[in-house]
Amino acid sequence: MVSATFYFPKGFLWGTATAAYQVEGNNTNSQWWEWEQQPGNILHDHKSGLACDWWSGRWREDLDRAVESHQNAHRISIEWSRIQPAPNRWDESAIDHYREIMRGMVERGLTPMVTLHHFSDPIWLSESGSWENDLIPNYFEKFVGKVVDALKEYVSSWVTINEPNVLLTFAYVLGQFPPGKKDLRNAIRVATNMINSHAAAYHLIHKIQPQAQVGIATNYRGFVPAKPWFPPDVWVARLQSRLFNDLFPVALRDGVLRFPVTVKRIPQAKNTQDFLGIDYYTCDRVSFNLFKVGEMFGRRFYPPDADLSDNGFIANEPEGLFTALKWALQFKKPIIITENGVEDSDDHLRPRYLLQHIHQLWRGVNFTWPVKGYFHWTLVDNFEWERGWTQRFGLWELDTETQARRKRPSADLYAQICRENCISSDMVSQYAPEIYAQMFPE
Numbered sequence: 305m306v307s308a309t310f311y312f313p314k315g316f317l318w319g320t321a322t323a324a325y326q327v328e329g330n331n332t333n334s335q336w337w338e339w340e341q342q343p344g345n346i347l348h349d350h351k352s353g354l355a356c357d358w359w360s361g362r363w364r365e366d367l368d369r370a371v372e373s374h375q376n377a378h379r380i381s382i383e384w385s386r387i388q389p390a391p392n393r394w395d396e397s398a399i400d401h402y403r404e405i406m407r408g409m410v411e412r413g414l415t416p417m418v419t420l421h422h423f424s425d426p427i428w429l430s431e432s433g434s435w436e437n438d439l440i441p442n443y444f445e446k447f448v449g450k451v452v453d454a455l456k457e458y459v460s461s462w463v464t465i466n467e468p469n470v471l472l473t474f475a476y477v478l479g480q481f482p483p484g485k486k487d488l489r490n491a492i493r494v495a496t497n498m499i500n501s502h503a504a505a506y507h508l509i510h511k512i513q514p515q516a517q518v519g520i521a522t523n524y525r526g527f528v529p530a531k532p533w534f535p536p537d538v539w540v541a542r543l544q545s546r547l548f549n550d551l552f553p554v555a556l557r558d559g560v561l562r563f564p565v566t567v568k569r570i571p572q573a574k575n576t577q578d579f580l581g582i583d584y585y586t587c588d589r590v591s592f593n594l595f596k597v598g599e600m601f602g603r604r605f606y607p608p609d610a611d612l613s614d615n616g617f618i619a620n621e622p623e624g625l626f627t628a629l630k631w632a633l634q635f636k637k638p639i640i641i642t643e644n645g646v647e648d649s650d651d652h653l654r655p656r657y658l659l660q661h662i663h664q665l666w667r668g669v670n671f672t673w674p675v676k677g678y679f680h681w682t683l684v685d686n687f688e689w690e691r692g693w694t695q696r697f698g699l700w701e702l703d704t705e706t707q708a709r710r711k712r713p714s715a716d717l718y719a720q721i722c723r724e725n726c727i728s729s730d731m732v733s734q735y736a737p738e739i740y741a742q743m744f745p746e
């Protein structure tokens with residue numbers, strides 16, 4: 305049997321990623337909290353409730369879990385609605401609370417990466433139009449200044465906006481996130497406001513902390529032509545990728561927002577990413593369909609033999625991660641995988657998903673591509689937005705009734721990967737023997 309070990313560079317960041325609204329609990333000042341109360345918005349009308357109860361202090365035990373599993377970094381987010389519950393009020397005790405968490409991370413040997421906006425807005429902001437309001441760059445800049453000033457002692461790695469492409473699509477085009485809008489024309493305004501907000505934050509953070517590393521996390525989705533020999537499928541897959549994957553990173557490189565029929569210059573956004581954050585989960589097959597106008601002429605689907613997650617939400621497509629890395633090279637910046645993971649309550653799929661994706665990551669590393677870190681989504685099962693509690697992405701399982709955690713086998717696997725800074729054929733034979741022959745062919 306062939307055996308091998310694939311090492312990562314010294315100092316590689318290994319961690320998990322979380323988002324405030326999904327783990328803290330009782331975020332009653334967020335627009336998501338209001339959205340949850342309206343029947344039909346969240347699957348089975350689930351409520352975030354206590355979530356993982358981090359705000360009451362369980363962040364400590366969960367970050368201890370991260371440390372026990374040899375992680376050396378953690379991506380966390382800050383809840384704007386806690387820091388600024390009203391337009392003219394800063395909650396200093398919430399700021400102190402976050403300072404304590406950041407100190408807790410540093411003391412545990414976890415390098416913090418902090419996301420400043422992860423889908424959740426204060427209610428007062430949503431009442432004034434959130435991302436449709438042209439004043440949002442000013443509001444965001446003030447909030448960011450307050451946070452960065454307070455946390456700069458512990459943090460120098462910042463994600464301004466998590467997945468602006470997902471936020472734009474789900475909140476303003478598909479209507480599945482608050483405010484539930486379905487208005488493609490409005491999307492240009494929203495995207496412009498996001499880019500302006502990022503740019504304002506980028507410049508301000510560098511003013512406060514010149515050594516800061518600032519970027520966004522883009523959700524990169526693979527779009528593979530259903531019939532690679534059929535030009536319309538190839539064309540539509542490219543179009544979808546340009547719209548979903550390229551829109552924001554290109555705007556932040558060139559200072560130009562390119563929509564299908566509109567081009568907008570935003571010069572202050574030019575060259576405002578210090579690293580490329582990539583959230584990668586899966587790939588679609590795309591076939592050309594003239595009647596899918598709203599979906600940009602593409603029918604998207606998973607192939608019939610796809611290796612699917614519990615709810616069919618994610619197809620295990622590890623090579624898409626390699627494609628994402630290749631795509632990211634065009635930006636000539638360090639690359640960080642800011643999220644990657646799978647919903648899998650009984651952990652039958654996660655071990656192979658994890659090994660196969662980290663294998664693809666290693667292929668990039670082996671070409672000396674500038675990949676600096678990997679954050680698995682996620683540490684403990686959490687509230688998955690419009691899908692409520694139906695999807696379980698945690699290395700640890702959460703019982704929402706009792707708040708008890710139970711380790712899944714993948715947590716042990718990930719601990720070995722983090723400790724040894726590699727993946728090996730031994731790990732594959734122990735945790736995912738079914739892929740051994742494919743990963744280590746004779």
Ligand code: GAL
Nearest residue numbers: 323466467470523681688689
């Ligand atoms: C991402 C999002 C995360 C998490 C994850 C898994 O799009 O940033 O907050 O929900 O998907 O569903």
